Amino acid sequence: MRSPLTETVALVTGASSGIGAATARRLAEHGASVALVARRKDRLDELAAEIEKSGGVTLVVQADITDRGQAESAVQQVVERFGRLNTLINNAGLMLLGPVVGADAEEWERMIAINVQGLLYTTRAALPHLLRAAEDGPRRVADIVNISSIAGRLAWNGYGVYNLTKFGVNGFTESLRQEVTQRHVRVGVLEPGGVDTELGSHNTTEVRAAMIDPFYEQTEVLAADDIADGVAYMVTRPRHTAIGELWIMPTDQV
Ligand code: NDP
Secondary structure, three states, X not given: OOOOOOOOEEEXXXXXXXXXXXXXXXXXXXXXXXXXXXXXXXXXXXXXXXXXXXXXXXXXXXXXXXOHHHHHHHHXXXXXXXXXXXXXXXXXXXXXXXXXXXXXXHHHHHHHHHHHHHHHHHHHHHHHHHHHHHHHOOOOOEEEEEEOOHHHOOOOOOOHHHHHHHHHHHHHHHHHHHHHHHHOEEEEEEEEOOEOOOHHHXXXXXXXXXXXXXXXXXXXXXXXXXXXXHHHHHHOOOOOOOOOEEEEOOOOOO
16 A cells, blocks of 8 residues: 655654664655664664665765754755655654752753754754645645653653753644644654663663663563654644644553
8 A cells, every 4th residue: 555655755863773763764664765864874874774675765864963054954965865855753862860959061951952952953944845845745744743752741850951851842842833734734742651772871870770770670661663653653644634742651651
């Protein structure tokens, strides 16, 4: 059966690992050409080779999207290569946990830079192309999916600035949804609970031992593919149906 994504073009940020890599694979299986954006080019090249071996079409774009110029250039490269952009998955992110008292402010800046600013820069650069795709592309609809988190719905001690960024992503998503939905750009947020990825590995040994490892040891967490399923569901709905929010949890996680 022909997928609604056949002949569409998707850009996935943070495609070098975890949820982004799984989502890129899944969208390619649906027939989308997929632009893979992240900083680790070796990982993107590996994924591109794997997708192309299965008949998919990819473009590797090495970019640090916390730099506005690089985020804009990434979008531009995609449109130059494929002529259009139908789907944007804002997935790149960072989670550094720990108390606010005595925190390393540089860790806050890094999280805000990627979780908030990177998402904003990429979205701003992509919107004119998404609006054009919604107006005169074959599907006459385009999509933005922002990967937020359960930490965008619930706040916990020790998650302060990560909570701040993900609550912010949820608020921005809803505001933008209202702005462009009647022009048929669907804007939705996907909020995963615990997923087995590299996300926790960027924390200090102490934080991992106190706040991350026990959770992963006690919980049957999600696989990145479970989230890719959710993204695929959101972006393959018929034109009149928009999924504004999708919250996907491990059954085990309270
Ligand atoms: P990973 O650490 O595996 O992936 C993070 C991705 O973000 C990597 O591909 C990384 O690529 C990319 N990235 C980080 N900084 C930048 C940057 N400056 N420019 C471009 N890309 C960047 O974690 P996940 O797959 O788990 O995370 C994906 C999203 O899912 C995040 O937004 C996270 O907050 C969210 N999430 C994850 C959950 C989980 O339990 N794993 C739960 C809820 C939400 P590179 O380093 O190559 O640049």
